[in-house]
Amino acid sequence: MAFTIKTKKYLLISIILLTGLAVILKATHWLYLNKGYAQTAQKSKQQMTELVNFLDGSLSRYESIPHVLSTNPLLKNALLDQENPGSIQTLNLYLEEIQHITESLDIYLIDASGVAISASNWQKSYSFIGKDFSFRPYYQEAISGRLGRYYAVGTSSNKRGFYFSYPIYNQSIIVGAIVVKVDITEIEQQSTGIARAGGYEFAITDPDNIIFLSSINSWRLNSLSPIGKERQYAINESKRYANRVINELAIKPSYDENASAAQRIYAINSNKGVFDYMEIHQSMVKAGWNIHIMAPLSPTYSALPAFMMLYATVYLLLALGALFAFEKRKSSLRIQQANDQLEQRVQARTQALQASNQKLNETQDELIQAAKLTVIGSLSASINHEINQPLAAIRSYAQNTQTLVSRNQLEQVSDNINTIISLTDRLAAIVGQFKSFTRKSQGEDSATNINQCIQDSLTIIQPEIDKQGIELILSSNEIKCEVWGDNIRLQQVLVNLMSNAIVAMKHCIHKKLIVTAEQGTMLRIRIQDSGPGVRESQMEKIFEPYYTTSERQGLGLGLSISRRIVESMQGNITVSNAHLSGAIFEITLPIYLHGTSHKSANAQQGEFSDEPQ
Template identity: 30%
Template sequence: MTSGLIRRVSVVLGFVAVVALAAAGVWRYGYFQALDQLSRQGASDLALASDRLTGQLQRYRELAVLVADHPQVGAVLAGEDVAAAEVLLLEIADKTAAEDIRLTDATGHVMASARPTPTGVDIAPLVQRATQGALGWGNGKTPAGARVFAYAAPVFNAQSKVQGAVVVTANLAGIEWDWVGSNPAVFFTDAQDRVFITNRSEIVFWERPENAPGLVPDTGPPLPFDSYQLGRHEVWQMGWGPYLPQNALHLVRALPVIGMTGEALVDVAPARRLATLQAAAVAGLCLAFGALLFLATERRRTLADANALLEQRVAERTAALSDTNAQLRREAEEREEAQTALARAQADLVQAGKLSALGQMSAGLSHELNQPLMAIQTYAENGKQFLAKSKPDRAGENLGRIADMAHRMGRIIKNLRAFARQESEPAVRVDLVAVVQSAVELTMPRIRREDVTLDLDLPDTPVWVSGGEVRLGQVFVNLISNAVDAMAGTDTRRLTLSVAGASVTIRDTGPGIAVPDRVFDPFYSTKEVGASEGMGLGLSISYGIVQSFGGEIRGGNSDQGAEFTVELLPWTERDAA
């Protein structure tokens, strides 16, 4: 195999690999975009199903209120016309498709009912709520297995006092009949996390495991199930039968008006097909273009070989073609010079980009070294005072802290040198609580000087996350310093810092963020010109540090001031391996 053939094969294989990577990137991007679209459509369908359910139950609530105002209801509570009232209640129940209508006194004793069969709902809590002048509701199951929903409306006398309650019970099978089998799969769980209403009858009465996602049948062994997070989406993997998707987005919507939670399972297969089609289209176009380019290159190479052979023969036979041959050589030299100039320009651009990045890092050097230097100065001055007061042990503590700060500055400079060499240390196991405590310790003198009240909420045990101790410390020192700067000139100065899991939240009582969407842009600053080191790079650098650890940092406004949240990846045994 000649060197030219090896080179061409290598180029082809490299091009195919690049196309495969591009197709994979397009697939991933298209899949996430399709998931976002499916999530929006599924949320709309879930809202529509929720509104339809509450609307269908609304008429039974209004029926309970209307029946409570009927004159015969007051007569029954006065001990009159019980039989006539039962006939009236049965007639109303038949005309409105209600399962049952019952009239009780204020103690919950049933005075009259449309049907003598059990309602399936414990009406005592409903009646108790109705006797307080409010509307009670609840759900349950009859002895025959029918699912029912009940409303209890208070009955007022002439003095506007509650003397009883009207309980209207509706059979949910009739309500959900017209949307059984529709897409997507929707179900509503009650306060016991039990599927009570759904358009997939096979999961009725399934229950949610304690402190876990998914559903398990009320009888029999659990069916195959798994769940995972895909970005901000929760995906369920299920083996629950042919009428439920195997992979579905799980969406949730609270329905406090009926005491239930609406949930939807949206099939992600269309999103995968769309992403596959997009990736295949991109790969096909790239391969077609590459094939055409390869054929053109091969044709050009063949023509060049033939031209060289022809030039050799013509040069041997006639001197008239020597000028043409010389012209061809000059064109080849000019082309080589152009290629050399292009390579030199590309190298210059790479060097310029590297110098620009180093310039940005040097601009942030003050943010990385200012706090340790201030701490060293403070500890040195305190050490001198302790020595003057004959307290060598306290002075020794300050000297130890100065050594720690010097070591810390050395590690910061090491990180900058690593960046200059295009090196990056891998994320290691870091105690998030210790990093936050160290940042608070560095900024505490300034917090006291600015008369800021600090509310610190840290767990007693370490919280291990994936990151770097020095760079995470820089992030929290910067956020705390920005919060102290923001509260300058305000009457109430309170800084709240809390750690919950792998998340750290910092709140202040300053004026807040004017444009939250731009807070992490380079050189964006709300500090006045001439303010203390307001270069507009601190939050941008912090954003890049957190992103490098796979975490996320968000900035926004609370009801009192600005709020920043840093979420990091918890350290796992897989990371250690």
């Protein structure tokens, strides 16, 4: 009888334990997935904003081109005198030149009937001249007096492009339209790079839900929505995709753009198989595009078993602790061993996180070092010239000394040797400054003399200033104050800003670089050039990572790194345009007072080191 009661007791305890375990696993599964979905959705919204801003900026570069071209009388004259082959050929050459300058795909002029009479591709086998484009919506928009925007695959070139069009007026009458076709292949490649860096995929669809841009090749020219006969006929009739075949994308469940959920989960076939993606979308009204962010859920799913096992382990430990609290020492030791094992796992995880943070810091330092070496590389020709001058002089004096020795003119020999020593010291000072600049910073802050820092930075940049024939105006000798920070990194900021100023003045006739330092409640350093200045559209983006202009080559990290270095010193960096011409970069830094505590500055520096560049 006692055996039966004991058996029932153990059976009841087992049932309770298993029931509780099932509840814990179910709750963990639900909570973790919902948390993962929420985090993925939040991250996708941020990624959507970045992608939309990039796409909008890429298209905006070309939006004003047709409007500007429409003001050229060559276009109106060609439309009014189409029988004159001379004026048409002159316009062909002009459009071809503009196409190369703007890096657009094609530029062509359409008359009031929709036929192209002149084109930048007049020499190509797929020349647009004589082609009828009256069926295109961008022509219909322009002929109605509006700026036209439209995406399509060219019926002649068979290339994907985005079209901007604008009407041509003869007094108040529209006599034609100018069209600029932009190659979206490069935009797609750059967007794919952004998506790869962010760990997501994207698809851009037209109003018919047909994917025409995507980070996954197999998704392109597929429809998110089912294609019926009537819809297939409408797509073919519009000639939007020329003769390309449009298929349905393998997606489950069926895509519903009107679903009420803020984000939806679909199983989509990609290059490597079928995977679950969380989809959010947003419209680009001006372009007529729908942007879809497809965030893969594989990372969330792969981490789920570990979390379920962790919570199940914690539950079982707590349950066993409650059941066997009054058992013998052996049971207590087993619980302690289980706790030790859990602590080891936490410690191992902590060590792994610390190792990851250390690797991130090292990568960040390497990025800053690479930026410095990039500046030195761009100045290499001037540096070689600056070093070769004293070397050539040393050789000349050495040869002259040999002659003087043979003539026993020892007094002049001594003078030559003193001159050689002086040139060697000068060469050592030049090389020493470049060596100090290129040395990897140890991240140790100290009181930095700002006047000396500016002089050291000018030593780096002076050869390029001399080479470019730039007038240097320096006003900092009266500044005797110090700032708290890393001297090498502050030099990097100054060299980078002055190097950018030199590049901006590359095509200027009169080149002037003004470096000014003013001391007040704060220290202000201004670097002003006589270049064309910064466009208003670039003011807010110029300090963003990976943002660059077509005039410069590189990753677009120099100004972003400079801003982070200045902010780590509790300062600020801004950009503005001078009254007449040129850009002004201003650095504001707190003045170091001896005896002041720098715990807050050190804390901020540590935060900068942990943050990805």
